[in-house]
Amino acid sequence: MKNRVLEAEGVVTGYGEVEILHGVDIVVHEAEIVAIIGPNGAGKSTFLKAVFGLLKVDPGRISLMGEECTNKRPDELVLKGLGYVPQVDNVFASLTINENLEMGAYVLSDGAGDRYERVYEMFPDLAGRRGELAGRLSGGQRQMLALARALMLDPKVLLLDEPSASLSPKMVGVIFERIAAINESGTAILLVEQNTKEALSVSDRGYVLATGENRLEGEARGLLENEDVGKLYLGT
Ligand SMILES: Nc1ncnc2c1ncn2[C@@H]1O[C@H](COP(=O)(O)OP(=O)(O)OP(=O)(O)O)[C@@H](O)[C@H]1O
Ligand SMILES: [Mg+2]
Secondary structure (H helix, E strand, C coil): CCCEEEEEEEEEEEECCEEEEEEEEEEEECCCEEEEECCCCCCHHHHHHHHCCCCCCCCCEEEECCEECCCCCHHHHHHCCEEEECCCCCCCCCCEHHHHHHHHCCCCCCCCCCHHHHHHHHCHHHHCCCCCEHHHCCHHHHHHHHHHHHHCCCCCEEEEECCCCCCCHHHHHHHHHHHHHHHHCCCEEEEECCCHHHHHHHCCEEEEEECCEEEEEEEHHHHHHCHHHHHHHHCC
16 A cells, blocks of 8 residues: 555645535545546535645644644645646746746745756756746746746655646646656655646546535546546546
8 A cells, every 4th residue: 555645635625715615535645646636616626725735624634744743834735745827827937947946945045956956857848948937938938937836846646727728739648748747856745736637647646526525436447437427627
């Protein structure tokens, strides 16, 4: 049995008085890619925000690498190995590419050392443009930069919220290749996606969320072949 690097049990959260998640359970094992799919408004982004300490979880329990981390602050969580790329506004447009990476590493008291070069090696397109403003990048390049920034802290678990949203089909393929490469290098990934087919194709397991609750879960291949999932999300 593989280690559980992220475990969420009975997560209840929302915005102000409005409860959005009514007790969600999700597990990510070491080295896995796990997809969360489901309709608009299901609470997928809300779940990632709750795991990353941006929304209060009550009741519910979240643990990272076996250690209870419920309602810890994001800066504490990143030091424990959690990374997060939000769905929108995930780069600083008025900063350069290099400054964006610097922001990714600001919580490290002893600086980022050789991490810049390691990250630039994974994203050679960014390496050649490190002095350029992020605001001038294309949508796909911005997503690359957002991924690159999250990798500056060498996370053990990375939360990705729709990394392929509004990209061209070619760029979608490139982003998924990069996600697979990040996973190969030892980072477990929890991936929220609208591109259901592509997401399940790179994933080991998947969860379907609907109206703030777990609806279905299983091996990614099984979900791809599941009739209900096909009808609802794959257009088959
Ligand atoms: N900041 C907010 N304040 C109040 N309600 C919010 C806020 N963000 C999201 N919601 C509500 O929470 C519910 C779940 O939203 P969420 O963004 O988690 O859905 P999602 O599954 O990520 O959808 P999508 O696929 O469209 O990204 C929706 O009803 C939404 O209107
Ligand atoms: Mg969302």
